[in-house]
Amino acid sequence: MAVFKMIRRDVQLLGETYLPKGQMLISPKEQLMFTGRGSVFAQSYLEEIYVMLLQGKCFHKPLSMDDMVVSALGRVHLRDGILMRPIAESRRAAIINSTWFEAMKLLKQMLAYANPHNFDLPPDFLHLCNTMENRYEPKGMNIPYHASLLPLHSRQQALLDAFNLLTNRMNLQYASWISCELPHRTEWPQVLHGNNFLRQWFRDKQWLNKDGTIKVPTGIEFLRAHRVLCCHSDDFARKGVCMYTWEQLHLLIHACTCELNRSHTDICVAYMPLRSNAKSDLNEGSVGYNTPCFASRFGLTLVFLPLGVSAPPSPISRLPPPPPATAPAPAPRRCFRSDRFPSMAAAEEGQWVLMATGRSPTNIAVIKYWGKRDEALILPVNDSISVTLDPDHLSATTTVAVSPSFPSDRMWLNGKEISLSGGRFQSCLREIRKRAQDVEDEKKGIRIKKEDWGKLHVHIASYNNFPTAAGLASSAAGLVCFVFTLGNLMNVKEDHGELSSIARQGSGSACRSIYGGFVKWCMGKNNDGSDSIAVQLADEAHWNDLVIIIAVVSSKQKETSSTSGMRDSVETSPLLQYRAQWAAEAETCNYPIYKCEGVCYKRGKCNACCKQLGFLGGKCNLLRGMLCLCCHEDDDQPPPSSSTHLPVAAIDHDHAANMP
Numbered sequence: 001m002a003v004f005k006m007i008r009r010d011v012q013l014l015g016e017t018y019l020p021k022g023q024m025l026i027s028p029k030e031q032l033m034f035t036g037r038g039s040v041f042a043q044s045y046l047e048e049i050y051v052m053l054l055q056g057k058c059f060h061k062p063l064s065m066d067d068m069v070v071s072a073l074g075r076v077h078l079r080d081g082i083l084m085r086p087i088a089e090s091r092r093a094a095i096i097n098s099t100w101f102e103a104m105k106l107l108k109q110m111l112a113y114a115n116p117h118n119f120d121l122p123p124d125f126l127h128l129c130n131t132m133e134n135r136y137e138p139k140g141m142n143i144p145y146h147a148s149l150l151p152l153h154s155r156q157q158a159l160l161d162a163f164n165l166l167t168n169r170m171n172l173q174y175a176s177w178i179s180c181e182l183p184h185r186t187e188w189p190q191v192l193h194g195n196n197f198l199r200q201w202f203r204d205k206q207w208l209n210k211d212g213t214i215k216v217p218t219g220i221e222f223l224r225a226h227r228v229l230c231c232h233s234d235d236f237a238r239k240g241v242c243m244y245t246w247e248q249l250h251l252l253i254h255a256c257t258c259e260l261n262r263s264h265t266d267i268c269v270a271y272m273p274l275r276s277n278a279k280s281d282l283n284e285g286s287v288g289y290n291t292p293c294f295a296s297r298f299g300l301t302l303v304f305l306p307l308g309v310s311a312p313p314s315p316i317s318r319l320p321p322p323p324p325a326t327a328p329a330p331a332p333r334r335c336f337r338s339d340r341f342p343s344m345a346a347a348e349e350g351q352w353v354l355m356a357t358g359r360s361p362t363n364i365a366v367i368k369y370w371g372k373r374d375e376a377l378i379l380p381v382n383d384s385i386s387v388t389l390d391p392d393h394l395s396a397t398t399t400v401a402v403s404p405s406f407p408s409d410r411m412w413l414n415g416k417e418i419s420l421s422g423g424r425f426q427s428c429l430r431e432i433r434k435r436a437q438d439v440e441d442e443k444k445g446i447r448i449k450k451e452d453w454g455k456l457h458v459h460i461a462s463y464n465n466f467p468t469a470a471g472l473a474s475s476a477a478g479l480v481c482f483v484f485t486l487g488n489l490m491n492v493k494e495d496h497g498e499l500s501s502i503a504r505q506g507s508g509s510a511c512r513s514i515y516g517g518f519v520k521w522c523m524g525k526n527n528d529g530s531d532s533i534a535v536q537l538a539d540e541a542h543w544n545d546l547v548i549i550i551a552v553v554s555s556k557q558k559e560t561s562s563t564s565g566m567r568d569s570v571e572t573s574p575l576l577q578y579r580a581q582w583a584a585e586a587e588t589c590n591y592p593i594y595k596c597e598g599v600c601y602k603r604g605k606c607n608a609c610c611k612q613l614g615f616l617g618g619k620c621n622l623l624r625g626m627l628c629l630c631c632h633e634d635d636d637q638p639p640p641s642s643s644t645h646l647p648v649a650a651i652d653h654d655h656a657a658n659m660p
């Protein structure tokens with residue numbers, strides 16, 4: 001059982017994470033395997049890991065691709081025995097390939113190793129292999145990208161099939177596939193940005209030069225001291241410094257924020273050996289195909305690109321404006337953080353991508369919303385009140401990207417593509433698009449007229465840092481983040497009330513996550529739902545010593561979703577109307593969270609807990625066979641529930657998880 005201790009807090013900027021003293025950089029059970037072009041730097045990357053792992057003892061043997069393949073298969077021990085053992089024992093492998101060409105070669109080799117006598121490759125994969133067998137990757141050309149021997153999805157599928165075959169044969173339990181096919185076009189944005197954070201980080205380290213270039217010192221001692229994991233860089237090796245323009249760093253930033261919480265190191269510096277004039281590499285994301293892997297292992301991944309391969313070095317005038325000397329105080333009552341910046345390729349006609357990233361916490365209701373009077377608009381049968389949780393612990397982080405090159409709207413949730421065709425997502429998209437405004441950035445060459453938004457498509461990637469669909473209100477965090485971030489990208493000017501009513505159409509409880517602190521969702525009376533919005537009752541500072549503990553007893557997807565559970569209740573429960581009525585009565589006390597006069601069953605008998613939160617939970621729990629426990633503590637009659645006196649949020653969660 002994992003227990004998250006949470007303090008309730010409004011959204012903050014994503015900050016640095018720290019490696020607790022003595023903590024290992026990477027668990028020996030989580031080795032990565034690198035191949036192909038990536039192996040150039042993967043070698044030094046692995047070396048660095050081992051340097052760290054072995055506490056200073058260098059790993060001398062250079063690893064060839066074959067070494068790594070073999071060791072992943074667990075057949076051959078490396079002389080040093082370092083690499084192979086953990087991989088074989090843990091039966092983990094991650095294939096991170098740099099090109100289709102390399103991916104195919106690698107998979108073929110691995111399959112041959114795995115089962116030399118029964119080399120039954122999936123037909124599409126075989127076709128791919130045969131066609132490309134005698135080709136090599138000419139220098140300076142994007143052959144793998146243009147070698148459309150099979151349509152994109154078939155190539156992807158072919159490799160995936162081969163990979164699945166391999167992992168089945170090897171009985172790999174935690175194999176992961178990280179696709180290499182221009183993920184930047186098809187899977188953008190899988191990694192997130194946080195340029196302000198990053199710039200501040202460089203500034204703090206005094207690595208940001210006045211002219212916008214970055215100067216990073218090197219040396220293993222230095223790297224250790226700063227918990228920087230340096231993969232490889234010719235410049236690092238030769239000159240001891242890296243000089244890069246700020247604009248180039250924008251590319252690096254894509255990788256940086258979403259996994260900060262899982263981070264074991266401050267920063268991972270990878271060097272991408274770009275081919276000269278491989279312009280599309282840069283624009284389309286050479287960064288992309290390796291950074292997600294790094295990002296998933298390390299909180300912050302920087303990929304340093306050689307100067308001059310991309311757009312010309314930035315003149316000062318094109319640098320982003322310097323951040324204010326002191327970070328601005330977070331706007332009160334908001335639950336989001338968001339950045340917006342155009343892609344590096346923006347200047348090129350039709351090649352731009354504009355992105356926005358937001359983060360939003362979830363909320364736990366103390367008076368729950370249960371039952372709808374309108375299923376399509378998501379209008380509830382009762383008011384509800386919730387506490388917004390700390391986004392560091394339970395939140396969704398969502399990046400929305402728009403580009404003329406996107407042929408359709410697409411979305412990825414926790415790395416897997418999900419359909420956007422559902423009515424709820426469509427309602428949110430429609431409502432936000434309707435309110436979209438002009439977006440213009442002359443410097444970057446992006447001009448979007450509000451009427452154009454209807455023709456542009458978006459790619460959305462979202463990650464939850466807690467179990468999804470497991471009763472912890474992922475839909476609340478996810479949908480409000482979706483709406484907010486999309487609104488930010490499309491320059492929607494609506495206030496939080498209006499945004500909450502759009503988020504409500506994605507998932508009811510989502511509307512409350514737009515504010516921090518204690519939030520009420522007013523059920524409203526209007527048929528069009530215009531008055532069914534969230535309002536903040538008290539901000540996060542209101543009750544400083546409140547700590548909410550959520551015990552995650554299961555992170556499995558619930559069998560009955562809240563949506564269908566409450567639908568069943570509406571259709572079958574004769575008690576639901578009474579519950580709604582009680583909730584309405586409770587409202588008459590105007591919900592001072594710290595008072596319960598007027599609605600408590602045993603007025604005057606309440607203890608502190610009851611006075612503050614217990615009553616709300618008690619009231620709410622009534623229909624679940626539980627009375628306000630505080631009120632009944634001294635009563636002659638025991639409460640009609642055998643529940644233990646758990647913190648209310650825990651009771652609620654428990655209930656939410658077991659909701660009929």
Ligand SMILES: Nc1ncnc2c1ncn2[C@@H]1O[C@H](COP(=O)(O)OP(=O)(O)OP(=O)(O)O)[C@@H](O)[C@H]1O
Pocket residue numbers: 396397413462463464467468469470471472473474475476477478479482561562563656
């Ligand atoms: N980050 C996200 N971005 C967009 N949609 C999300 C996100 N996270 C979850 N969702 C949507 O919400 C659904 C899960 O909602 P569901 O109501 O079943 O569970 P929950 O919200 O985690 O639990 P509960 O409502 O009981 O507290 C997912 O299937 C997905 O459609």
Ligand SMILES: C[C@@](O)(CCOP(=O)(O)OP(=O)(O)O)CC(=O)O
Pocket residue numbers: 364365367368369370378384473475476506507508509510562563564656
């Ligand atoms: C028990 C709850 O958490 C139910 C939340 O249900 P959802 O908001 O997920 O349901 P839909 O509106 O159908 O998406 C109570 C609450 O948060 O108020």
